[in-house]
Amino acid sequence: MCPQNIFCKMLNLVIFGPPGSGKGTQSTKIVDKYNLTHLSTGNLLREKMESETPLGKEVRQYIDKGLLVPDDIVLKEIQQIINGQDDMPGFVFDGFPRTINQAEAFDRMLDKNSTPICLVISVEVDEEELFNRLMGRSEDSGRSDDSDEIIRRRLEVYKKQTLPLISYYKSQGKIVAIKGMDPVDKVFGKICHAIDTFLHSRKVLPVVD
Ligand code: AP5
Numbered sequence: 001m002c003p004q005n006i007f008c009k010m011l012n013l014v015i016f017g018p019p020g021s022g023k024g025t026q027s028t029k030i031v032d033k034y035n036l037t038h039l040s041t042g043n044l045l046r047e048k049m050e051s052e053t054p055l056g057k058e059v060r061q062y063i064d065k066g067l068l069v070p071d072d073i074v075l076k077e078i079q080q081i082i083n084g085q086d087d088m089p090g091f092v093f094d095g096f097p098r099t100i101n102q103a104e105a106f107d108r109m110l111d112k113n114s115t116p117i118c119l120v121i122s123v124e125v126d127e128e129e130l131f132n133r134l135m136g137r138s139e140d141s142g143r144s145d146d147s148d149e150i151i152r153r154r155l156e157v158y159k160k161q162t163l164p165l166i167s168y169y170k171s172q173g174k175i176v177a178i179k180g181m182d183p184v185d186k187v188f189g190k191i192c193h194a195i196d197t198f199l200h201s202r203k204v205l206p207v208v209d
Pocket residue numbers: 017018019020021022023024025026041042043045062063066067068069070071074094095096097098102133134136137145154180181182183184187
């Protein structure tokens with residue numbers, strides 16, 4: 001476990017939240033402002049899925065059902081990407097980690113490079129709003145998992161398998177909660193405030209309202 005006042009040689013951020021909370025939207029803005037690299041496991045797995053390889057076909061079986069892709073597949077992809085990338089400004093990990101097993105394995109990977117997660121930004125949005133946003137997006141997203149039934153399953157899977165990570169990162173003193181019901185730019189402002197405060201203090205913050 002990393003001490004709260006650890007010096008991060010990279011700015012590694014996790015953007016955490018349920019489907020539709022705005023992880024992708026906010027990640028794009030964060031990487032622009034802080035010169036970081038966006039690593040979305042959702043985007044990565046969707047690219048795999050488009051290929052007709054055995055791996056792509058396997059991934060599709062999970063994504064199309066709204067289920068999580070098995071940890072070993074996801075962790076292998078992450079490991080390949082971050083290997084030897086310890087001299088970069090940092091990453092925004094979007095949609096990863098998503099299970100306690102992924103989080104523990106990820107901590108071990110990052111510890112080896114001495115590039116720990118600095119801050120976990122947890123974006124909180126009411127469930128009804130999440131559902132409405134994703135149903136709205138389904139009109140033109142082209143995503144096979146943006147349909148009524150599958151959105152509901154994704155939300156259930158989040159509650160069961162991903163929500164426990166909040167306690168995991170709380171115990172590391174790394175999590176900051178951001179209310180995500182406001183318009184995009186207002187949410188972004190709160191996220192920037194949290195990141196800037198971290199950068200100034202190198203300490204993790206209380207909940208930002
Ligand atoms: P992933 O691609 O990560 O999808 P998700 O978590 O379900 O979330 P979304 O991408 O749908 O939403 P988002 O939070 O990024 O919000 P967005 O910015 O798009 O994962 C998909 C699948 O891949 C998983 O189900 C799983 O199968 C697999 N997978 C991925 N990672 C995995 C992992 N680590 N382990 C195992 N399996 C994994 O915004 C949503 C909508 O809301 C948009 O229309 C946007 O314009 C709008 N919006 C955003 N912010 C606001 C705002 N403030 N106000 C109003 N509207 C807003």
